[in-house]
Amino acid sequence: MPRVLSIAGTDPTGGAGQAADLKSIAAMGGYGMNVITAVVAQNTKGVIDIHTPPVRVLRAQLEAVSSDVTLDAVKVGMLGSVEVIEAVRDWLAEVKPPVTVLDPVMVATAGGRLLRAEAQTALLSLLPFADLITPNLPELAVLAGAAPAGTWTEALRQGQDVAERFGTRVLVKGGHLPGARTPDALLEPGRDEPVIVFDDPRVATSNTHGTGCSLSCAIATVVARTGDWVGAVSTARSWLRGALEHADGLHVGRGNGPVHHFHHAQHVLVDTDSHGRFTDALWRDCEGVRGEIDTLDFVAQLGNGTLPSETFQWYLDQDRQYLAVYSRALAALAAAAPSESARAFFAHGAAEVVTVESALHRTRLHGAPPQPASEVTKTYSDFLLAATGSETFAVGAAAVLPCYWLYAAVGGALTEKARAAGLEPHPYGDWLATYNAPGFHLATERAKDIVDRAAATADPVTRRRMREVFMRGCELELRFFAEPVRRAGARPFAVASTHRVC
């Protein structure tokens, strides 16, 4: 594991400087350490105050770490003053770390100087010690002694000039250019053309606090491990892109918020009690409800074929009404799905419910008019429409999962029992076959997979909500299964009236 030292300033909101560096090092698989150059009172809206500790304290920190730990890479960020620059330069000259990445921090994204004006010249003396420098466009202009580049071509020209003059690699970053794209180019001294140019669409977010810190530290960490600059920039960039894409979910601060450094590792953090899939945890959560479903008279009698046919008819009629709503819920998920495969899955499911499952109802119910929907049917229907219509896709997908999963489980278990008991032909064999069909089990696995994927990138609040709606769905399934027998027991006359339908 590369041991990476960040020499930088602080950010109490955790998005830039030291905090961003340590998170980025860890995210890229390194061991992070930090020497503090300046204590910065800042937040996502700007810089409020800066305290620079005495330079002897900085020297002592540098000495403390390098006299004890072998350093595989160093990232230098905010320096702030001439004295700090000189102390760091002397230390770099003495220690000669195998990899040094310098982010020439001058101004915070949210505004506020982080380098005194008189220190800009001193900073130039540090550049030859760096293997890579990562200036943004205004910083590049200062290093090049020119006005900020207004075009990408101009930025590349300035970058090449700086690379030649100081004999170091330069990552020219186009984040500050206007427009829909964010190109970056890696330049090397002695080469007229960039070693590599990256060009991606801009991520639509204003939460970009600490992107420069994070990128430079991530590159230093990957290079320390691989020695490959092009690969390291590429890896760090695509990781940072994910961090930007998930930044809005963090809800940190009211200004330019930070990026999500551990977006790629959410799946391992899904729940403290689960080291497996998110849906594994859901299945454990609903163990009690599943036990109750298994012992319901309705389910036992459905399995052994003793369920009175009028009770089954009433159940099927409620189910027909429920499935009409379920189909709409799946269609809503198809419309909200974040990927083509999820869209196709739910769109297909919405159609399948109408055609395949309702065939069972048509043959069994012989076109009988619907009975009034029970309270359970209404509650379950309202719940599904609300979860899939007005909550996020992830929450909606978790809400429809019990209907797949519990039916597949009940269909599978009852078919096994019926086979073991030699019940052939089974009075409800067509129902069992529908929910024990390989296609239905496959659909259940796909639905679980979609929920797992959604959970992997969801924030903790959304995942908690996903668990809540999944459990609510399971409880409503239990009540839905219980209702036909409960109602038949409570209202013998209603049973008699439905009897006529058969």
Ligand SMILES: Nc1ncnc2c1ncn2[C@@H]1O[C@H](COP(=O)(O)OP(=O)(O)O)[C@@H](O)[C@H]1O
């Ligand atoms: N909205 C965005 N979408 C995609 N990439 C971005 C976005 N904003 C910044 N970046 C990338 O983040 C990195 C640092 O950005 P930049 O704003 O240029 O530097 P700094 O944070 O030092 O001011 C660059 O790789 C840049 O391309």
Ligand SMILES: Cc1ncc(COP(=O)(O)O)c(N)n1
């Ligand atoms: C201590 C410190 N160092 C650097 C930055 C620059 O942040 P950005 O990466 O957004 O330019 C910052 N705001 N604070």
